[in-house]
Each structure stands twice: as C-alpha cells, then as structure tokens.
Amino acid sequence: MLEIKNIDVFYGDVQVVFDVAFEVKKGEVVALIGANGAGKSTTLKTISGILRPRNGEIVFDGITINKIEPYKLIEKGLALCPEARRLFVEMTVEENLDMGSLKGEAKKLREKTKEMVFDFFPRLKERRRQLAGTLSGGEQQMVAIGRGLMSLPKLLMFDEPSLGLAPILVREIFDIIRKIREEGTTVLIVEQNTKQSLSIADRAYVMETGKIALQGTGRELLNDEHVKKAYLGV
Amino acid sequence: MTSVQIEVFLQTLIAGLLLGGLYALIGLGMTLIMGVMKIINLAHGELMMVGMYIAYWMFVLFNIDPYLSVFIATPALFFLGIAIQKFLVNPVLKVESILPENQVILTVGIGMVLANLATVFFKSDYRSTPVAYATNAFYLSDFWETSPIELSLSVPWTVSFVFAVVITITLWFFLAKTDTGKSIRATAQDLEAAFLMGVNVKLMRVITFGIGAGLVGAAGCLFLPIYYLFPSLGGQFTLIAFVITILGGLGSTIGAIIGGLVLGVFESMTATYIGMGWAPVGRFVIFVVCLIFLPGGVASLLKRKKFGK
Numbered sequence: 001m002l003e004i005k006n007i008d009v010f011y012g013d014v015q016v017v018f019d020v021a022f023e024v025k026k027g028e029v030v031a032l033i034g035a036n037g038a039g040k041s042t043t044l045k046t047i048s049g050i051l052r053p054r055n056g057e058i059v060f061d062g063i064t065i066n067k068i069e070p071y072k073l074i075e076k077g078l079a080l081c082p083e084a085r086r087l088f089v090e091m092t093v094e095e096n097l098d099m100g101s102l103k104g105e106a107k108k109l110r111e112k113t114k115e116m117v118f119d120f121f122p123r124l125k126e127r128r129r130q131l132a133g134t135l136s137g138g139e140q141q142m143v144a145i146g147r148g149l150m151s152l153p154k155l156l157m158f159d160e161p162s163l164g165l166a167p168i169l170v171r172e173i174f175d176i177i178r179k180i181r182e183e184g185t186t187v188l189i190v191e192q193n194t195k196q197s198l199s200i201a202d203r204a205y206v207m208e209t210g211k212i213a214l215q216g217t218g219r220e221l222l223n224d225e226h227v228k229k230a231y232l233g234v
Numbered sequence: 235m236t237s238v239q240i241e242v243f244l245q246t247l248i249a250g251l252l253l254g255g256l257y258a259l260i261g262l263g264m265t266l267i268m269g270v271m272k273i274i275n276l277a278h279g280e281l282m283m284v285g286m287y288i289a290y291w292m293f294v295l296f297n298i299d300p301y302l303s304v305f306i307a308t309p310a311l312f313f314l315g316i317a318i319q320k321f322l323v324n325p326v327l328k329v330e331s332i333l334p335e336n337q338v339i340l341t342v343g344i345g346m347v348l349a350n351l352a353t354v355f356f357k358s359d360y361r362s363t364p365v366a367y368a369t370n371a372f373y374l375s376d377f378w379e380t381s382p383i384e385l386s387l388s389v390p391w392t393v394s395f396v397f398a399v400v401i402t403i404t405l406w407f408f409l410a411k412t413d414t415g416k417s418i419r420a421t422a423q424d425l426e427a428a429f430l431m432g433v434n435v436k437l438m439r440v441i442t443f444g445i446g447a448g449l450v451g452a453a454g455c456l457f458l459p460i461y462y463l464f465p466s467l468g469g470q471f472t473l474i475a476f477v478i479t480i481l482g483g484l485g486s487t488i489g490a491i492i493g494g495l496v497l498g499v500f501e502s503m504t505a506t507y508i509g510m511g512w513a514p515v516g517r518f519v520i521f522v523v524c525l526i527f528l529p530g531g532v533a534s535l536l537k538r539k540k541f542g543k
Contacts, residue, residue: 048430074432086427088420099420099431102413133541147431 007056034207077154089133100150138169194231254498261478261490263449269422269485277345279471285454315447352465394456483533
C-alpha cells in the first residue's frame with residue numbers, strides 16, 4: 001500500500017534521512033521506532049508532503065505521491081495524526097472534526113463518520129461544543145485521532161501519539177490504535193515508546209542516525225538483543 | 235450633571251459607537267489578513283481609498299448612491315486583493331531574503347503606488363458626494379415627544395453603521411459556518427495542521443487577502459457619504475486599522491470589533507471634551523497604553539476567560 005523507495009531527505013544542506021526504504025502492506029500495523037533525532041518524524045513528514053525527498057520515491061496506492069500537491073494526499077486516503085496533536089485550539093471539538101473531512105467522499109459522509117467517531121470516543125460527544133484548547137491532553141489526542149479518522153483514511157499515520165500522556169492514557173491510545181486496525185485501516189506508527197509499539201506492530205523498522213538499522217516482526221524485535229539493550233533498557 | 239451635560243455625553247457616545255462600527259469593519263479586514271498571512275497589510279487604507287473612488291465615480295457618472303456601490307466596490311476590491319496577493323505578495327513570499335518581513339515592505343510600496351496613481355488620475359482635489367440625505371437626522375423628540383433630553387442621529391451615519399453591522403454578521407456567518415471559513419480560521423491557527431487536513435493554504439491566502447480588501451472597500455463606500463475624499467487619505471486609515479488590530483489582539487476578529495468600537499468612542503470623547511484636533515492624539519495615547527499594559531490586546535483578555543489561563 002505504501003512504499004518508500006530509497007529516500008534522502010535534507011534540512012537545507014544537512015542530510016537527516018539516508019537511503020531509507022520500507023513498505024507498509026494493506027491491513028498491517030507497522031511501527032517505525034528509534035531514539036530522539038533518528039529521523040523518524042522527518043521520514044513521516046516527508047511521506048505527508050511537508051518535506052520533499054531530494055532523491056527516491058514514495059508510492060501510495062500506485063501513485064507517486066512526492067510529485068503531487070501535498071494537500072491533496074488526504075483525499076487519496078493518506079492521513080497523519082501529527083506530533084503534539086496540532087489541534088485548532090480556538091475551534092470547537094466538532095469544528096476540528098469537520099476539518100478532517102473537507103474533501104470528496106469524506107465530506108459527503110461527514111455526519112455519519114462523526115457519529116462513528118463519537119461512538120469511538122463517547123467523551124468527545126459530551127464535549128463537542130467545547131474549544132479544543134480547553135481539553136486535557138488525552139482528550140486532545142482523541143480529537144486528533146478522530147480528526148484523522150474523519151477523512152476515511154486507507155492508511156492512518158501516527159507521529160508520537162503517546163508523547164506527553166500519562167501511562168494509563170498511553171495504554172488507552174494504543175488500544176484505540178489496535179481497534180482502528182481491526183476496523184480495516186492500515187496503520188503506520190512512529191514512536192519512542194518502543195515496548196508498546198512493538199507489541200501492537202505486525203512488523204517494525206528501527207531507525208538509527210537516519211538509516212534503517214533493523215527490521216523484523218514486532219515479536220522478533222522485542223526479543224532482539226540490540227533492541228533490548230538500546231531501547232527497552234533490559 | 236445637568237441635562238445639557240448628559241445630552242452632550244450621550245450624543246458623543248452615540249457618535250463614537252457609529253464611528254466605531256465603521257472602524258471595526260476596517261480593522262476586520264486587516265486582522266483577517268494578519269491572522270492568515272502573519273503580516274500587516276500597510277496598503278489597507280489605500281485599498282479603502284480605491285473603494286471610495288469607485289463609489290465616488292459611480293455617483294458622479296451614473297448617479298449610483300454610495301450605499302449601492304457597496305455591491306460594486308466590494309467585489310472589485312475582492313478581485314484587486316486577489317490579484318495583489320497572487321501576483322505580488324506570493325512571489326515575494328518565495329524569495330529567501332535578509333529581511334523576513336519583505337511582504338510588509340511590499341505592501342507599503344503597493345500603498346504608495348495606489349495613492350500616487352489616484353493623484354495622477356484624479357488630481358489631489360478634495361471631493362465628496364452631495365447626497366440628498368447628507369444632513370438629515372432622526373431626532374429623539376420625533377419618537378418621544380415629552381423626552382426630557384434631545385438626541386439626534388444623523389441619517390447617513392446610521393445607515394453606514396447598519397451596513398457595517400450587516401456586513402460583519404455576514405462575515406461571522408461565513409467564518410463560523412462554511413468549510414471555506416473554517417479553513418481560513420484553521421490556517422490562521424496552525425498552518426501546517428491545516429495543510430495536513432487538505433487545506434489548500436496558498437488558495438486560502440489569496441481568498442483571505444481578497445476578503446480583507448473587499449471589507450475595507452465596503453468601508454470606503456460607507457465612509458463616502460459622511461467624509462470627504464482625496465488621494466492620500468489612505469495612510470491615515472492604515473494607521474487607524476493598525477491601532478485597531480493591535481488593540482484587538484493581532485488576528486482576532488472579535489478583538490477587532492471591540493477594538494474598533496473602543497477606538498471610535500475614545501476618539502469621539504477626545505474630540506468633544508478636549509478638542510477636535512486632539513482626536514488623533516487620543517488614538518495614539520490609547521495605542522501606546524495598550525502596548526504597555528495590554529500587549530496581547532482584547533483577544534488576550536478573551537482568551538484568559540475562555541481557557542482559564
């Protein structure tokens with residue numbers, strides 16, 4: 001479904017992603033893990049079109065997406081829940097959800113999808129008229145995920161969804177991601193929370209200093225000596 | 235207070251609110267552009283001047299009432315704004331330069347060009363539209379014969395104010411209820427997130443500049459029956475819009491409305507109690523006081539209430 005073909009990404013003259021290649025197949029949960037500064041978020045930003053690769057190609061659903069206008073990606077079924085949530089804080093919860101469904105099919109089915117999102121997160125239904133900036137961190141993350149779901153994505157990408165959340169909320173967020181996958185959405189997740197993400201991932205890639213260092217199934221990597229030592233603190 | 239003093243005070247307050255309504259409309263255009271583009275449009279007053287000339291020539295050539303010209307000047311200025319953003323501001327946005335505020339300087343240049351073109355084509359004469367109702371007024375005693383005090387309401391001022399209110403409500407409806415309006419607000423709040431949601435940010439910039447210009451063009455038509463017109467009047471209104479934008483809190487629409495009303499009342503009060511010529515001084519006193527004691531403007535007060543911070 002998503003193929004990253006040997007991309008190089010630069011910030012100005014500084015290269016941060018080197019020859020990265022991986023793929024996400026339909027129906028999978030794939031995790032991209034690694035330490036702070038390894039280039040995970042940069043890779044995700046490149047997939048979502050905020051950054052452009054200098055070399056290489058990104059193919060989603062048969063389309064080379066690094067060639068099309070990036071704001072059109074969401075219509076093609078590729079959505080991102082950005083790092084730090086990036087909600088529209090001075091808009092209500094409901095308006096934030098509306099923002100996820102501006103185009104095409106998603107716009108037509110807006111009210112129906114919204115009900116589905118509210119079934120998923122009953123707490124958001126109670127707070128639908130509240131300003132997003134007044135919500136707690138966990139609730140804000142729910143709005144961010146809900147906003148992503150509103151676009152009826154084929155592939156939903158998460159950038160550090162557990163960042164800054166209390167442990168109990170982290171577990172809740174990962175449960176939600178698992179549920180989203182069960183509903184048939186493919187998931188690509190970028191995380192520093194290695195243990196949680198490896199335990200829900202079918203496959204995972206470990207990034208180190210801008211390169212893919214290791215890959216395997218979630219279970220394999222959980223038992224890998226290097227991963228254990230470097231990321232799980234065992 | 236004697237009844238005469240009360241009369242003067244109320245009359246001043248009314249005049250201030252009527253002026254403030256028009257000011258709010260001017261400020262709204264600038265604050266919208268500020269919110270989305272993060273730049274101050276220093277050609278704002280000049281765009282208003284263009285709107286006023288359109289209304290003026292419509293009146294002189296075709297005898298179209300300035301109030302009807304709102305429906306001509308607003309779309310004309312909307313398209314002028316779009317053209318400015320698309321062909322002048324956007325290319326400058328792309329250029330990497332030493333000065334990050336290149337676009338602001340560009341708007342100064344646009345303002346100068348507009349003002350000087352107007353001087354070339356229309357001469358620097360002061361002009362006004364001699365509308366039939368220019369000096370008509372409503373009197374309180376017409377409605378309430380035994381009223382202890384007498385107040386008057388100038389017809390053109392009142393009509394202009396009502397127009398300004400209707401336009402403001404329409405704008406609110408557009409921003410709050412339509413997808414395009416929501417996209418504009420989203421772009422102002424978090425450009426990158428809006429972009430990720432599939433908002434065509436470039437298009438939103440263009441539309442916003444168009445709307446901002448259209449609003450100030452409408453304000454120009456509303457000012458024409460109660461003011462006079464000359465090519466270099468823009469600078470003064472750019473400053474007024476700037477003060478309102480600061481007073482309201484950069485980029486806040488509600489802030490701009492409140493800021494416009496506050497400024498209108500304040501100027502009107504200075505004019506009555508200190509002297510006609512002191513109104514601009516009052517404007518800058520309130521500007522400086524706001525910068526020192528309330529740097530976030532009215533919006534920061536509203537935010538504190540909404541978010542409990």
